[in-house]
Amino acid sequence: MPAPAHDTLLRRAEELDPPDQHHIDGVDEPGGGASFAVVSPRDGRLLVEVADAGSAEVDLAVAAARRAFDSGPWPRLAPADRGRILLRVAELLQEKREQLALTITLEMGKPYTEAHDIELRAAINTFRWYGQLADKLTDESPHTSPDALALVTREPAGVVGAVVPWNFPLTLASWKVAPALAAGCTVVLKPSENSPLSALLLGRIATEAGLPAGVLNVVTGDGPTAGRAIGLHPGVDVLAFTGSTAVGRHFLRYAADSNLKRVWLELGGKSPNIILPDAPDLERAAATAAWGIFFNQGEMCTAPSRLLVHSSVAERVTEAIVARARELRVGDPLDPATEMGALVREAHLDRVLDHIGTGVDEGARLLAGGERTLHHTGGSYLRPTVFDRVEPGMRLAREEIFGPVLSVLTFDDLDEAVRLANATEYGLAAGLWTSDLSTAHRVSRALRAGTVWVNCYEEGDLTVPFGGMKQSGNGRDKSAHALEKYTELKTTWIQL
Incomplete structure (x- = not known):
């Protein structure tokens, strides 16, 4: 389908009502009153003032994710049921595709046609692919001695802090969020302060799709404050970051200075x-x-x-x-x-x-x-x-x-x-x-x-993994291999 005409897109862009609050525990949350400006690189205009997370808002989001993981239904749902909700997220992304593409274009400057045809296609396909994969994972039962039964099971790793950049704000958020949710984890997502609006819409869409409260929380703020608070938080079990190599080093330090959370990094390139x-x-x-x-x-x-x-x-x-x-x-x-x-x-x-x-x-x-x-x-x-x-x-x-x-x-x-x-x-x-x-x-x-x-x-x-070597990072997004970042292997040895 061809893109709408220029004047049509201009009119629809003017009609957008961008989100301006965090999405925590299934509802929009204004936070403590601090805000920052989201300015469009298209023309230098102010789009909206968005809630600016400090440590208090991060604490609130992590607490919601922690409750949802420790006592909520999501990790305990049948994988097929988790998959159905992820498929519903994909459906809603498709239904709201134009709104999301316009939002991405206004917040970070890429052509609308690329936002609509490429970025949204990737995000929709990611949630669809992991929704379809959710109930097709298998555990192991290695052959061992005749008087024992060994089981190797994959269990969700816990609360995931996902910090993503502005260049593909929805695609890269989806690459983190969809496999983490498919594995049974809960998530605190922090988008770049340059492109927070599409991620806030994703949080709302996930809740509308039936994701239980607290399973996906979105907090907006800058790296030195909100990102650092997520990196240092003892309630976060896994950190997944895409961004610069310099900032990736900070997250490794945050893990070392807190609870030694696992840190997965997709960093810079000079390809x-x-x-x-x-x-x-x-x-x-x-x-x-x-x-x-x-x-x-x-x-x-x-x-x-x-x-x-x-x-x-x-x-x-x-x-x-x-x-x-x-x-x-x-x-x-x-x-x-x-x-x-x-x-x-x-x-x-x-x-x-x-x-x-x-x-x-x-x-x-x-x-x-x-x-x-x-x-x-x-x-x-x-x-x-x-x-x-x-x-x-x-x-x-x-x-x-x-x-x-x-x-x-x-x-x-x-x-x-x-x-x-x-x-x-x-x-x-x-x-x-x-x-x-x-x-x-x-x-x-x-x-x-x-x-x-x-x-x-x-x-x-999505069948193939994506990630780097050397100072371009570790771990892989996409494919079934992405689930390795969000699961723990448990061995159970039963003496017969």
């Missing part, structure tokens, strides 16, 4: 995308490289921000990407014709511009973009940016920029390509373009990354 001369289709490889770095304004931890291209085809590939960068339509994210929206906040735009300035100062060649645009809107817009002549030691090649900035590096042989690809503290994802099956297998094995895409990028579904 290499390797194009070999025998790529099956160089034009498609270049187009995909451009799409990958400019999609979602480049605000993706998996963004292929380092293009490693063989010197024999580097000029051809780079020219194609530069041409795409120059024609890409940057504009109002509520306009269905827009291909790249606004960066999440003015401060983030300034940070990306600082990286671009450093790249120029260090000697990289700016081929496209590198400057803000649409000043008159009041929004945070940047032209798609491409650098070549990037050296491995430059800041452009080492640090995560989290914006639409591509760094092109060249190599002359396969060993050099692998060395360059692995020359980073991150290990989240990588891409490889080749027609040789042996090369595809050998290089994929050699790359230190949690996901390697061959002759594609950002492909996959």
Whole structure:
């Protein structure tokens, strides 16, 4: 179904009534009266003042989750019954898809078409997939001695604190919340202060779907206060975080300083995308490289921000990407014709511009973009940016920029390509373009990354796990493996 017209979306956006309170114990909760502004990067306008959680509100949410886990029905429901409620959440997400997509677009700046067609599809599919999986998990009974019976059972781990970022606010919340609920856990969800509104709507939707009070609680606030309170809280058993590597370190410290809660981290990336001369289709490889770095304004931890291209085809590939960068339509994210929206906040735009300035100062060649645009809107817009002549030691090649900035590096042989690809503290994802099956297998094995895409990028579904190596984190989202984060193995040995 085509997106509504621009004027229709503008009118519907004006009619939105954003949530402004925490969702705790099944009801909206105003908290202690403190609030913070949620400003749209689309035009710099205030969307709403949202309740700002301190330690008291976090205590309230954790207490509700604790009661729901220790004495409530959710962990004790038959898995099939839990699954039915998760399927109902998916149905309601579908029914409210336009409202949620508009909310995401206004709060973090991505084009409405991407919020509706990609982000909401992922969130809906996640709740549906784990709803269908809930009653299909099995325990173990290992073969042991004839006079004993051994049982290995999976039990819900307890109260989960889930702290998620702003770039895919509903998708990444769903990747944490849905498997945790399927396992029988209860959850305290803290979205980014840049994108709290869609998560608050998710809390309401889950309650409407029949989730018992206290099973999913949503508190809004910043990282140093609300996030820290969740990380240090002795009533939280498991912490699942997606965000920067620097903040991930804080959560490990919080666990060490409190109850040694398990901490699962999906952190930053500086993903290499390797194009070999025998790529099956160089034009498609270049187009995909451009799409990958400019999609979602480049605000993706998996963004292929380092293009490693063989010197024999580097000029051809780079020219194609530069041409795409120059024609890409940057504009109002509520306009269905827009291909790249606004960066999440003015401060983030300034940070990306600082990286671009450093790249120029260090000697990289700016081929496209590198400057803000649409000043008159009041929004945070940047032209798609491409650098070549990037050296491995430059800041452009080492640090995560989290914006639409591509760094092109060249190599002359396969060993050099692998060395360059692995020359980073991150290990989240990588891409490889080749027609040789042996090369595809050998290089994929050699790359230190949690996901390697061959002759594609950002492909996959919920059957496969997602997560990183090295300083990109630990544990996995998606697939049945995600349940490992939210369950404990118990051994029962019965002497016969």
